[in-house]
Amino acid sequence: AQSVTQPDIHITVSEGASLELRCxxxxxxxxxxxxxxxxxxxxxxxLLKYFSGDTLVQGIKGFEAExxxxxxxxxxxxxxxxxxxxxxxxxxxxxxxNTGFQKLVFxxxxxxxxxx
Amino acid sequence: DAGVIQSxxxxxxxxxxxxxxxxxxxxxxxYLFWYRQTMMRGLELLIYFNNNVPIDxxxxxxxxxxxxxxxxxxxxxxxxxxxPRDSAVYFCASSFSGPSTGELFFGEGSRLTVL
Numbered sequence: 001a002q003s004v005t006q007p008d009i010h011i012t013v014s015e016g017a018s019l020e021l022r023c024x025x026x027x028x029x030x031x032x033x034x035x036x037x038x039x040x041x042x043x044x045x046x047l048l049k050y051f052s053g054d055t056l057v058q059g060i061k062g063f064e065a066e067x068x069x070x071x072x073x074x075x076x077x078x079x080x081x082x083x084x085x086x087x088x089x090x091x092x093x094x095x096x097x098n099t100g101f102q103k104l105v106f107x108x109x110x111x112x113x114x115x116x
Numbered sequence: 117d118a119g120v121i122q123s124x125x126x127x128x129x130x131x132x133x134x135x136x137x138x139x140x141x142x143x144x145x146x147y148l149f150w151y152r153q154t155m156m157r158g159l160e161l162l163i164y165f166n167n168n169v170p171i172d173x174x175x176x177x178x179x180x181x182x183x184x185x186x187x188x189x190x191x192x193x194x195x196x197x198x199x200p201r202d203s204a205v206y207f208c209a210s211s212f213s214g215p216s217t218g219e220l221f222f223g224e225g226s227r228l229t230v231l
Contacts (some may be wrong), residue, residue, distance in 0.1 A: 043222030
C-alpha cells in the first residue's frame with residue numbers, strides 16, 4: 001500500500017525567502033504525485049501534479065516540485081515566498097490508472113508560517 | 117461552475133443523535149469522495165463512488181457510518197448514533213476520470229462537533 005511522509009510539521013520562512021517542503025512516498029510502482037494547499041477554513045486546492053515525463057513540474061502560484069525516484073521524494077519549492085502563501089500543504093500519492101489513481105493517500109501536512 | 121457544495125458548514129449535536137452531511141459534486145464529475153480530517157489522524161479517505169456506485173468503503177470507521185449517492189448530483193454521509201470521537205471536519209471531493217486528470221476538487225468542509 002502506498003504511503004506519504006511529510007517530516008516537517010511546521011516551517012517558518014521569512015517573506016521573500018525561498019521555500020522547500022519535503023515529501024517522501026512509498027509505492028511499488030510509478031506513483032502519481034500531488035501537492036495540495038489548504039487555507040484556514042477552506043478545502044484543499046491542487047497546486048501541481050506529476051504523472052510522467054519531465055521530473056520538474058510547474059504549478060500554480062509560482063510553485064514547482066521535483067520528482068526524484070532514487071530518493072522516493074517529491075519536494076515542493078518556491079523561490080520567493082509571499083505572506084499569502086501561509087497555509088497547510090499536503091503531499092499525496094495515487095496508485096496510477098491500473099490501481100485506482102483516483103484514490104489518494106495524503107501526508108499529514110506541513111504548516112507554513114511566513115514572517116515579515 | 118459553483119464547485120463542490122457541502123452542507124451544513126457547521127454542525128453541533130449531542131452524543132447519540134443522527135447526523136447527515138450533504139454534498140453536491142461538480143456537474144460532469146464521475147468520482148465522489150468523502151474524507152475526514154482531524155488533528156490526530158490527518159486526512160483520511162472514508163469512501164468513494166464512481167458513477168454513483170460505492171467502490172471502496174474500507175475507510176469507513178464502523179457501522180455507525182453510512183454513505184449514499186442516489187444520483188450523480190447528490191451524496192450523503194450519515195452517522196448514527198454520533199459519538200464525541202466523530203468530531204472532525206468532513207470533506208467531500210469530486211473528480212473527473214478523463215485523461216490528464218487526477219485532480220480532486222474539494223468542498224469547504226462540514227465541521228462536526230459532537231458533545
